[in-house]
Amino acid sequence: MKRRNWVLGAAALLAGGMGVMPSARPPATAAQEPSPNTVKVKQGKLSAMVSLNGLLTHRARPDGSPYAVINQTRGIYTALPQTGDQIACGDVFYRVNDHPVLLLCGPVPVYRALHSGDVGQDVRQLNRNLHTLGHDVGAAITPDDNTFTVRTRKALEKLQQGEGANVTGKLELGDAVFLPESVQIARVTGELGGSAQPGEQVLSATSGTQEVQVNLDAAQQGEVKKGDLARITLPGNASVTGRVDRLGRVAQVPAGQSDAGAATLQAYIRLDDPTKAGGLDQAPVQVDVTAEGVENALSVPVVALVGTPGGGFAVEIVRAGSRRELVAVKLGLFDTSAGRVQVDGKLHEGDEVVVPPL
Incomplete structure (x- = not known):
């Protein structure tokens, strides 16, 4: 149900053919090609995005349950x-x-x-x-x-x-x-x-105030924090913004399951302007949470990655004199909102990396 994991998503993208390097291609200097499409290596902040299914409801007690009268x-x-x-x-x-x-x-x-x-x-x-x-x-x-x-x-x-x-x-x-x-x-x-x-x-x-409830699985519970920004896509494709207001304290195993690894933790998102939610209640919504990222990282577009025969990744750098060279990189954080990925290797801010033609 959940649209995520950045690394797996990027790997699937590469495996699907976007930028995957044929295994027969030598891992040394790439063949010269006229006027390649290039994008600069950047250094700066990257943010992680966690995509979740949520439920638009009304706020009540801190654990999400209603008040008993x-x-x-x-x-x-x-x-x-x-x-x-x-x-x-x-x-x-x-x-x-x-x-x-x-x-x-x-x-x-x-x-x-x-x-x-x-x-x-x-x-x-x-x-x-x-x-x-x-x-x-x-x-x-x-x-x-x-x-x-x-x-x-x-x-x-x-x-x-x-x-x-x-x-x-x-x-x-x-x-x-x-x-x-x-x-x-x-x-x-x-x-x-x-x-x-x-x-x-x-x-x-x-209360009469609307909020969004989401369930975090085990991998997400360390990523989403109180105060994180969120964008909520409502039925009809309209969107509103909000922030993570609070996190549940007790993880719960979904009904019908006995595996403790399936336990989820509820998170509650406060809407910046609840009036924009249109009075909907118990409506399914899509939630994209901008989680804590990396303040200062080298990054390249995800589409600049190519696969290597050994199963790793590389980028193609255009050096001085139009010389093109494959540089092996280790991947870090994927910023899905910006379409970039953190990389570590023999490259620097301002280097030109080859990307597929538009």
């Missing part, structure tokens, strides 16, 4: 969102017995009721929500305050009134769900009209 109230589900719905911080998530359950944003899940005098990280994130949503107008809350104060109570009453909840000035255990960010509904597991039980998952959600 756990219900904490008892009754009957009277309103549920639909897959794909966008729910912002402070909005109604769903309803139980026609009572709204709100989405509030923060990393600490709900684990207790909150009321005046309570102190803790969960109170701090409640204060931050009330301040960000503008419910503390006239009685400003300090966003980092971890104490449930009179200002907290008044702001919470405004939020409850605005969303049609019981105006109590306290946050009961089942009144809200805290997630790290605004979300998009990925899957609804609760049933409209069904029983709502505390501790049961009602739905799963992701």
Whole structure:
């Protein structure tokens, strides 16, 4: 499925006849030919390209899994969102017995009721929500305050009134769900009209921000790094750019396989402009990652390589007086985006190497 390995790809190209030297050709000085096509040997940076199949999806937890939304109230589900719905911080998530359950944003899940005098990280994130949503107008809350104060109570009453909840000035255990960010509904597991039980998952959600997931095989896991540039080709052949955002920590063996050597590691690519992805979800994409390369290397075009009878490679150099000479080279990094390959041998920057005619 994956389009890569630079060395094998170049070797296949040579074996297919592009620039392969006939075995009968002497490895010394090449025959003189009039006006050969030549390109200069360059010295400079080369970049490696890793080509992968990916999946355009929506970002959620660091491991790529969606957020689990756990219900904490008892009754009957009277309103549920639909897959794909966008729910912002402070909005109604769903309803139980026609009572709204709100989405509030923060990393600490709900684990207790909150009321005046309570102190803790969960109170701090409640204060931050009330301040960000503008419910503390006239009685400003300090966003980092971890104490449930009179200002907290008044702001919470405004939020409850605005969303049609019981105006109590306290946050009961089942009144809200805290997630790290605004979300998009990925899957609804609760049933409209069904029983709502505390501790049961009602739905799963992701962020509204798109990203690309790719699986790295064992050989690629040392090549792709966080921050590497990526170009993503979308369905329809449009392309967007991005960077490797994070790498998974645990390699997984694909379903149905037992060979540990087949284990892959997930990588996640952040899009520079997610709006250019057109709202696609679960769409297959092609990803080209520009991995770390070589800062200062001699290189020649890949098409300048010729095969030698012993199985190695050489390039044909045009020396002074139009004398042409085959020079054996060892190959290094292949820069597939530039069509060049790193070489080591008796040649120098500026030497003219023969390439096939256009």
